[in-house]
Amino acid sequence: MRTRHVALAVGLAAVWGFNFVVMDAGLKHYPPLMYAALRFLLAAFPAVLFVGRPRTPWRWVLATGATLGVAQYGLLLLGMRAGMPPGLASLVIQVQAVFTAAFAVPLLGERPGVRRVYGTAIAFGGLALLTMDLTGAVPLGAFLLCVGAAAAWGLGNVFMRKASPPDSLRFMIWVSAVSSVPLLVLAVLVEGPSSLGVLSVEGVAAVLYTALISTLGGFGVWGLLLARYNASVVAPYALLVPIFGVSSAALFTGEPISPVTVAAGVLIMAGLLYAGRRPAPAIAPGTGYLRTLVVRARARRAASRPDTVLLRPSAEPSDRPTP
Numbered sequence: 001m002r003t004r005h006v007a008l009a010v011g012l013a014a015v016w017g018f019n020f021v022v023m024d025a026g027l028k029h030y031p032p033l034m035y036a037a038l039r040f041l042l043a044a045f046p047a048v049l050f051v052g053r054p055r056t057p058w059r060w061v062l063a064t065g066a067t068l069g070v071a072q073y074g075l076l077l078l079g080m081r082a083g084m085p086p087g088l089a090s091l092v093i094q095v096q097a098v099f100t101a102a103f104a105v106p107l108l109g110e111r112p113g114v115r116r117v118y119g120t121a122i123a124f125g126g127l128a129l130l131t132m133d134l135t136g137a138v139p140l141g142a143f144l145l146c147v148g149a150a151a152a153w154g155l156g157n158v159f160m161r162k163a164s165p166p167d168s169l170r171f172m173i174w175v176s177a178v179s180s181v182p183l184l185v186l187a188v189l190v191e192g193p194s195s196l197g198v199l200s201v202e203g204v205a206a207v208l209y210t211a212l213i214s215t216l217g218g219f220g221v222w223g224l225l226l227a228r229y230n231a232s233v234v235a236p237y238a239l240l241v242p243i244f245g246v247s248s249a250a251l252f253t254g255e256p257i258s259p260v261t262v263a264a265g266v267l268i269m270a271g272l273l274y275a276g277r278r279p280a281p282a283i284a285p286g287t288g289y290l291r292t293l294v295v296r297a298r299a300r301r302a303a304s305r306p307d308t309v310l311l312r313p314s315a316e317p318s319d320r321p322t323p
Contacts, residue, residue, distance in 0.1 A: 001229055009237035011220045016162040017244025019214040020086035021252050022206050023077065029203030032077035034195040037183035040069055042211035044177035054174040059161030063176050068156030070181025072149045074186070079145030083138060085255045090245025091265050092130065092146045097272050098123050099154025107158050119275025126267030168223045169216075176215065239269050 001009070005189060026035050054061050080089055098120050104110040113118070131143065165171035187195050197203065225234045249255040 001225075001234075003227060003304060008221055008235065009225060010217055010240065012225075013237055013240035014244045014266065015214055015218055016238075017090060017241045017246075018248045019210060020080075020090040020245045021248050022209045022214075024080060024086040024249075024253060025202055026206030026210065027077065027081050029200050029206070030197055031187070031191040031195045032081045033074060033183055033187035034197070035207065036069075036073040037180055037187050038207045039073070039210045039215065040176040040180035040183060042207060043215040044173055044180055045172045047216065048177045051170045051173050054165065054171050055167065056163045056165045056171060060159055061171070062178055063159040064156050064163060064171075065175045065178035066182075067152050067159060069175055070182050070186075071152035072156060073179075074183065075145050075149035075152060079142045079149065082142035082145060084142040084146050085111055085138065085249060087242075087246035087249030087255045087257070088130070088138065088261065089146050090249070091242040091261070091268065092127070092143070093150050093153065094151035094239075094242055094268060094272060095123060095124070095127055096150040096157065097275070098127075099151045100157040101154075101275070103155050103158045104161070116275045119271045119273070120272065121271070121323065123268045123271030126264040126271065127271075129260060129264040130265065132225055133264070146223065168226070169219050172215070172219045236273065239273060242269070 023035070030038065067242075076089065076093065080086065084092075101112055101116055101120055105112065127147075163171065212228075222234075245253075246257060246261070246265065250257050
């Protein structure tokens, strides 16, 4: 990737990581379901009036909205409101890649290779380590709500793969639109008509950041990068999101970082990276060492070469983060 595109990818990971701190601040002013509804409402309108139809079957737009929008963000924000710290939430939610692989087997007919099975097991080991390290400061119910959000994200990734939208930003605008309506209804029914609360500078700023910068701006940059490089080149930068999430939470909210959290984070990220890594090209027996280096260097150059086909989503649904 070119230097400016690397900077964009790292900057995007920082924006998405810091988004967990922003959501934590927004939850002080709005209850979870109303906060989620406002996020998707502002991300969709008025943009949905100008982008045109989603150019993919409506059933996949609705299914993605129900999982990625309503279920994922509803459960995530409920978990954070129940006591899940923002830094830890940014780490736990990354196991969505594990759930994506699990759902892809029965729903997409994919056959996970040995590398993905081993990587998934390593990532689950990190999640189990986090579970054993839970203290009274982090309620088990809040932790399980975030795990449920990761599962909903994984299922939504499969639906996105089914949809195969030619324009990911347009698709996400429509997903935001169809998500905002049920979330708004749920917020009024469950949290009450007064759940909109009193307008405040911090609350409004949190909603605007999440809706405009993290959602619309973030997916605009993500789509730009995927249009120029293979998904296998771009996707690893998403692993920086929990690093920025944990560090920004420690900096701005004083969230402690225990050695067990660091060890669990290393296991989760290493497992996901190993599972998503493509094996090196096979080299015929008897091939010289220099020839081996040349073949693998060519393979790496081919992976980073712009590919117009990738205006369509990657074959790997877990390559699309949705913070």
